[in-house]
Amino acid sequence: MALEDMRPPIETGCPDGFQYMHPMMRRNFGLWAYHEDPQPGVLLHVAKSGEKVWTVRAGTQRILDIFTLRKLCDIGDQQADGYVHFTIRSNIEYFVTEEAKVQPLVDALNEAGFIVGGTRNSVAMMSHTQGWLHCDIPGTDASGVVKAMMDELITEFKEWNMPNRVHLTTSCCQINCGGQGDIAINVQHTKPPKINHDLVANVCERPSVVARCPVAAIRPALVNGKPSLEVDEKKCICCGACFPPCPPMMINDAEHSKLAVWVGGNHSNARGKPTFQKLVAAGIPNNPPRWPEATAVVKNILNAYKADARDWERVGEWVERIGWPRFFEITNLPFTKYHVDTWKGARNSLNASTHIRF
Amino acid sequence: MATKHHVTPMLDELENGPWPSFISGFKRLRDDHPDARINGLANGLLGQLEHSYETRKGYWKGGTVSVFGYGGGIIPRFSEVGNAFVESKEFHTVRVQPPASNFYSTDMLRQLGDSWEKHGSGLVTFHGQTGNIMFIGTDTSRIQHFFDEINEYGFDLGGAGPCVRTAMSCIGSARCEMSCFNEQAAHRHLVNNFTDDVHRPALPYKFKFKFSGCPNDCQNAIERADFAVIGTWRDDMRVDQAEFKAAIEKKGRQYIIDNVITRCPTNALALNDDDTIAVDNRNCVRCMHCLNVLPKALGVGEDRGVTILVGGKRTLKIGDLMGTVVVPFMKLRTEEDFEQIVEMAEEIVDFWAENGLEHERTGEMIERIGLVNFLEGIGIDVDPNMVSNPRQSSYIRMDGWDEAAVEWFEKKAEKAAG
Numbered sequence: 001m002a003l004e005d006m007r008p009p010i011e012t013g014c015p016d017g018f019q020y021m022h023p024m025m026r027r028n029f030g031l032w033a034y035h036e037d038p039q040p041g042v043l044l045h046v047a048k049s050g051e052k053v054w055t056v057r058a059g060t061q062r063i064l065d066i067f068t069l070r071k072l073c074d075i076g077d078q079q080a081d082g083y084v085h086f087t088i089r090s091n092i093e094y095f096v097t098e099e100a101k102v103q104p105l106v107d108a109l110n111e112a113g114f115i116v117g118g119t120r121n122s123v124a125m126m127s128h129t130q131g132w133l134h135c136d137i138p139g140t141d142a143s144g145v146v147k148a149m150m151d152e153l154i155t156e157f158k159e160w161n162m163p164n165r166v167h168l169t170t171s172c173c174q175i176n177c178g179g180q181g182d183i184a185i186n187v188q189h190t191k192p193p194k195i196n197h198d199l200v201a202n203v204c205e206r207p208s209v210v211a212r213c214p215v216a217a218i219r220p221a222l223v224n225g226k227p228s229l230e231v232d233e234k235k236c237i238c239c240g241a242c243f244p245p246c247p248p249m250m251i252n253d254a255e256h257s258k259l260a261v262w263v264g265g266n267h268s269n270a271r272g273k274p275t276f277q278k279l280v281a282a283g284i285p286n287n288p289p290r291w292p293e294a295t296a297v298v299k300n301i302l303n304a305y306k307a308d309a310r311d312w313e314r315v316g317e318w319v320e321r322i323g324w325p326r327f328f329e330i331t332n333l334p335f336t337k338y339h340v341d342t343w344k345g346a347r348n349s350l351n352a353s354t355h356i357r358f
Numbered sequence: 359m360a361t362k363h364h365v366t367p368m369l370d371e372l373e374n375g376p377w378p379s380f381i382s383g384f385k386r387l388r389d390d391h392p393d394a395r396i397n398g399l400a401n402g403l404l405g406q407l408e409h410s411y412e413t414r415k416g417y418w419k420g421g422t423v424s425v426f427g428y429g430g431g432i433i434p435r436f437s438e439v440g441n442a443f444v445e446s447k448e449f450h451t452v453r454v455q456p457p458a459s460n461f462y463s464t465d466m467l468r469q470l471g472d473s474w475e476k477h478g479s480g481l482v483t484f485h486g487q488t489g490n491i492m493f494i495g496t497d498t499s500r501i502q503h504f505f506d507e508i509n510e511y512g513f514d515l516g517g518a519g520p521c522v523r524t525a526m527s528c529i530g531s532a533r534c535e536m537s538c539f540n541e542q543a544a545h546r547h548l549v550n551n552f553t554d555d556v557h558r559p560a561l562p563y564k565f566k567f568k569f570s571g572c573p574n575d576c577q578n579a580i581e582r583a584d585f586a587v588i589g590t591w592r593d594d595m596r597v598d599q600a601e602f603k604a605a606i607e608k609k610g611r612q613y614i615i616d617n618v619i620t621r622c623p624t625n626a627l628a629l630n631d632d633d634t635i636a637v638d639n640r641n642c643v644r645c646m647h648c649l650n651v652l653p654k655a656l657g658v659g660e661d662r663g664v665t666i667l668v669g670g671k672r673t674l675k676i677g678d679l680m681g682t683v684v685v686p687f688m689k690l691r692t693e694e695d696f697e698q699i700v701e702m703a704e705e706i707v708d709f710w711a712e713n714g715l716e717h718e719r720t721g722e723m724i725e726r727i728g729l730v731n732f733l734e735g736i737g738i739d740v741d742p743n744m745v746s747n748p749r750q751s752s753y754i755r756m757d758g759w760d761e762a763a764v765e766w767f768e769k770k771a772e773k774a775a776g
Contacts, residue, residue: 017457034535067390069468083463085529115377132407134418144372150377312617
């Protein structure tokens with residue numbers, strides 16, 4: 001396009017959501033009385049006016065092809081009132097204002113292959129990232145891991161079997177775009193980057209790469225007569241932070257990029273303050289196309305949580321109550337020197353008391 | 359068919375099992391879509407992804423692609439193995455800001471889908487982890503046309519790179535009785551004040567706003583946002599004693615003791631002999647637990663507003679940081695209230711733009727310079743609600759103590775006088 005044909009953007013930013021809201025929800029905005037959970041995947045919200053709205057939530061493949069998107073719209077037009085909402089975990093929600101419409105909507109979604117559920121004390125849809133499909137730095141795939149895992153956890157998504165809700169997340173590098181989860185499955189590199197010295201000078205802004213390293217393990221160096229970088233491999237923590245600004249710092253490795261499982265991340269302020277997830281298992285093979293070893297670890301933890309936690313305890317709260325030794329005992333996961341934190345503030349995670357369960 | 363289908367034995371295994379398969383969706387685009395361009399894109403994508411599965415490596419690299427007038431908003435993706443997968447060798451993502459609280463009519467979803475079918479791959483995600491609609495897969499020549507088309511009917515690019523990012527807000531007042539403010543209004547007032555900083559990346563690193571209507575924080579704002587706005591209330595919680603009694607009748611006294619009374623983190627609840635509930639509202643920390651268990655009997659109060667926390671982020675580079683309370687409570691109802699919160703956000707972004715190092719999030723800057731320096735920089739007074747406990751270390755120079763104490767009492771008197 002020639003410059004004179006270029007159209008200046010209209011900088012409207014974030015569109016107004018009200019124009020796409022169900023009219024009943026517009027009428028009752030900020031005027032809600034209470035909610036109930038009539039059945040898994042269905043919420044009932046009652047406004048102070050007495051008006052009611054039923055929400056039906058369904059899990060999808062998240063990356064929607066246009067046929068699937070149109071199918072979701074068709075269901076919304078035929079069985080609901082033409083208004084939808086997406087949850088933070090990429091579930092689609094439909095709204096109806098008559099109870100009689102709920103079951104036909106649920107049936108239509110099930111019929112079309114979508115999975116109604118993900119409410120209350122279920123295992124929610126995994127929040128995840130792009131992975132090999134579209135990211136420029138991934139150690140694994142995301143959609144594939146999630147598909148394989150949700151196949152195995154579908155009953156837990158569809159039913160209310162858990163002590164409280166369980167948020168699963170997965171991330172393809174240690175930046176952890178998938179976020180904190182009750183159980184998180186994240187890439188953990190185990191070897192320092194292999195450096196392609198032929199490319200560093202042309203591709204990377206070397207001072208930025210040096211500055212990016214959390215442990216100051218990278219320094220400029222002349223290699224084979226070319227300006228490049230070198231890594232002090234004794235210091236390197238294999239985090240991969242140098243890779244995004246400098247792709248010749250090749251951190252991803254078909255064998256040595258492993259998966260680690262973390263538990264106890266919780267965003268809510270309910271009962272306790274929000275918490276970050278803690279390492280429980282590592283060295284899990286990055287094994288496409290179905291990652292059975294990672295799924296087995298997750299199911300093991302879920303089973304222990306389901307059997308032992310009290311109502312309303314999230315995974316992290318349950319472990320806090322029973323203690324970490326007991327967690328490692330009942331899950332039969334190894335406790336190693338790698339579980340003891342070494343990062344800034346690590347001493348706060350050590351037991352400075354005689355509080356010990358025998 | 360212009361090119362042969364790539365063979366995908368590993369991906370084919372992801373068509374098995376009951377959860378909806380994204381691979382089956384890609385194949386529908388490859389096999390059933392009338393447009394040969396889309397068939398080709400899907401074929402190339404499947405081929406490259408299979409190659410990734412076989413070799414356990416990713417093959418996309420970034421680059422520089424944008425639209426006229428903007429510097430960001432597009433995630434460029436060029437294939438490193440484009441010679442083998444020619445049809446999808448350019449496969450850029452367009453990040454588009456969703457309507458506040460993620461509402462759509464099916465008409466609008468169809469319109470967005472139609473535009474993307476015309477100019478892109480026909481693959482879309484609602485939404486990425488930052489909160490954008492991710493239109494996945496198109497080439498450089500088509501991006502401008504796609505953007506122009508959706509921009510004409512009210513959609514705009516989101517953030518990518520070191521800039522103010524697309525924000526997220528929960529469903530909030532639109533459907534939830536726990537909501538304590540108008541999340542959509544706050545979201546749009548704040549983010550749309552920064553459109554220049556969204557579209558033209560020039561900040562030290564990313565800056566995220568997230569809005570949760572209550573302390574359940576469904577948007578993960580405290581963990582993930584530089585500027586977290588969380589709904590709360592100052593007066594007594596709502597108690598409907600008849601509904602509370604009904605809950606005891608239904609669930610049993612033991613259940614209510616075990617799951618409500620004894621789970622209060624500050625022991626602010628008690629069960630009376632007549633099966634009513636007593637609430638010590640002064641010691642309630644608004645954690646939401648008892649409201650979550652008994653949403654009919656217990657509810658948020660009437661004097662609602664927000665708590666603002668600053669500096670949440672994930673690992674890179676110094677480790678995980680939660681946001682820190684910077685404003686314990688402010689009302690968010692009137693235009694003046696919204697102006698005040700926008701001004702505060704401007705102060706914070708400006709201070710960070712001036713003082714943050716390259717690739718340093720606000721939380722990391724606060725960690726480096728200390729909360730007090732940050733507060734002085736943005737003109738906010740210290741408050742005991744900002745700390746879990748006062749300092750433990752005596753290693754600090756305190757010859758300004760007397761003035762600081764006087765200032766505290768003066769401010770307190772000022773506040774009492776209104």
